[in-house]
Amino acid sequence: MAAPASQQLSEEILRLSDYIAGAADRPLPEAVARKTRLHLLDTLGAIVSGTELAAGQLGARFAASTGGVEEALAVGARALLPAAQAAFANAMAAHGDETDDSHLAGRCHPGCAIVPAALAVAERQDADGAALLRAVALGYDVCVRVNLSFGFPPPAKARHSTHSIGPAFGAAAAAASLLRLDARQSRYVLAYAAQQASGIPFWNRDPFHVEKAFDFAGMPARNGTLAALMVASGFTGVEDPLSGPHNLFAAFAERPDRAALVDALGERFEIGRASIKKWCVGSPIQAVLDAIVAITGGAPQDPGAIDAVVITMPDDRIHIVDDRAMPDVCVQHLAAVALLDGSVSFAAAHDIPRMQDPAIRALRAKMTLVPSPELTVAIPARQAIVEIRGPGGTRHHHAVAVRGTPENPMPEEEVEAKALDLLLPLLGDRASSLVAATRELGSYRIRDLRPLLIPNDTPESHHD
Numbered sequence: 001m002a003a004p005a006s007q008q009l010s011e012e013i014l015r016l017s018d019y020i021a022g023a024a025d026r027p028l029p030e031a032v033a034r035k036t037r038l039h040l041l042d043t044l045g046a047i048v049s050g051t052e053l054a055a056g057q058l059g060a061r062f063a064a065s066t067g068g069v070e071e072a073l074a075v076g077a078r079a080l081l082p083a084a085q086a087a088f089a090n091a092m093a094a095h096g097d098e099t100d101d102s103h104l105a106g107r108c109h110p111g112c113a114i115v116p117a118a119l120a121v122a123e124r125q126d127a128d129g130a131a132l133l134r135a136v137a138l139g140y141d142v143c144v145r146v147n148l149s150f151g152f153p154p155p156a157k158a159r160h161s162t163h164s165i166g167p168a169f170g171a172a173a174a175a176a177s178l179l180r181l182d183a184r185q186s187r188y189v190l191a192y193a194a195q196q197a198s199g200i201p202f203w204n205r206d207p208f209h210v211e212k213a214f215d216f217a218g219m220p221a222r223n224g225t226l227a228a229l230m231v232a233s234g235f236t237g238v239e240d241p242l243s244g245p246h247n248l249f250a251a252f253a254e255r256p257d258r259a260a261l262v263d264a265l266g267e268r269f270e271i272g273r274a275s276i277k278k279w280c281v282g283s284p285i286q287a288v289l290d291a292i293v294a295i296t297g298g299a300p301q302d303p304g305a306i307d308a309v310v311i312t313m314p315d316d317r318i319h320i321v322d323d324r325a326m327p328d329v330c331v332q333h334l335a336a337v338a339l340l341d342g343s344v345s346f347a348a349a350h351d352i353p354r355m356q357d358p359a360i361r362a363l364r365a366k367m368t369l370v371p372s373p374e375l376t377v378a379i380p381a382r383q384a385i386v387e388i389r390g391p392g393g394t395r396h397h398h399a400v401a402v403r404g405t406p407e408n409p410m411p412e413e414e415v416e417a418k419a420l421d422l423l424l425p426l427l428g429d430r431a432s433s434l435v436a437a438t439r440e441l442g443s444y445r446i447r448d449l450r451p452l453l454i455p456n457d458t459p460e461s462h463h464d
Helices: 011-025 030-050 054-066 083-094 111-125 129-150 162-178 183-196 211-232 248-252 283-296 331-341 358-364 373-377 412-427 430-439 446-453
Strands: 072-074 079-081 308-314 367-372 384-390 393-399
Touching: 011 129, 011 162, 011 183, 030 054, 030 083, 030 111, 030 129, 030 412, 030 430, 030 446, 054 072, 054 079, 054 083, 054 211, 072 083, 072 111, 079 083, 083 111, 083 211, 111 129, 111 162, 111 211, 111 446, 129 162, 129 248, 162 183, 162 211, 183 211, 283 308, 283 331, 283 384, 283 393, 308 331, 308 373, 331 358, 331 367, 367 373, 412 430, 430 446
Parallel strands: 308 367
Antiparallel strands: 072 079, 308 384, 384 393
């Protein structure tokens, strides 16, 4: 049924809905497909490892308690649940800590919401791996462009959380593609995503990484999945949430840039600008660990030979990681671990008792954090400078391009090694099979991956 003659649809909503509706049949460029596969694998690693963490366990328990038709695997619950509940549970695990990917320009963690939503709907629809990859890449395109179009100020001054809003639209678009919704239905999906858009940036005060997992991942994955499923079941709505009275931009945008919403659609794939973390820790800490390893060569250091450690970081993000109670987002703690161990493993990044280790505490007492306005505006972003002072002099490194970012990407084998480190303790021998399956994803139905994702009943814990 055509839109009423009196309803003038904006150019942005027409272009965006056409792009979403066409994604299922639009092949990805080879390089984009390869990059999407790595982000999918990285997020699967985050989901599986996150089932051991508080947010993942709580998400799985809550989702399983709701019951319902068996459509998709909730990894931590080891059960088939309705798609929206499975997406929610897996998303809570995916951002159960700081393992998952990020997008600096989009100011969000796309994968932890978009991949669980796409995975759940792909299972529900018995889709193949090629359809999943196209949906995931589409989700990143929509997610990032929504956030860019709002023109939010720097994080410390923003009234809304980009980490919650963009990923909800990305998850909705990915689900809509897998459900093969047409352009008009895709506009309805965007309207329902807009109605559910929310997020207040007090997540950095969460001391347990549970509400943060909900804000970044569980909520947007669930809301985006529900938006698409409701429309697929016949829900109608407003065709253009981007224009007219009380539209999306009026509600959220601070410096609206409508053109950013559709800029270079089909030409610039946002997944190409996303980062895969080398270290399973908060994003502002990545460069600090890069710098320490560059100085030490990955060799454990004698704390007695260290008089002082000076860490210079961007002044707009230093508060996020300064002296935090959670080990994976505390820069002083992780710097001390890196110096003592020569590296920071997943287990070390989550070892809460070790935060009270006298050797760690003694090394932390020698550390000084220096906020730098120059590093805040430096390009590439999130640089860090580390100085280690001792009797033999000062060792220094300026980490400019963070490992895993587009400026310094990890090769395929390094991403796979990270994934195996996350998957092996819970999947055992099936971890290698899962990694291999993602290399040939086009030959798989997504339901075929279920046996490879279910954790062992008695996993070898990361913390052992």
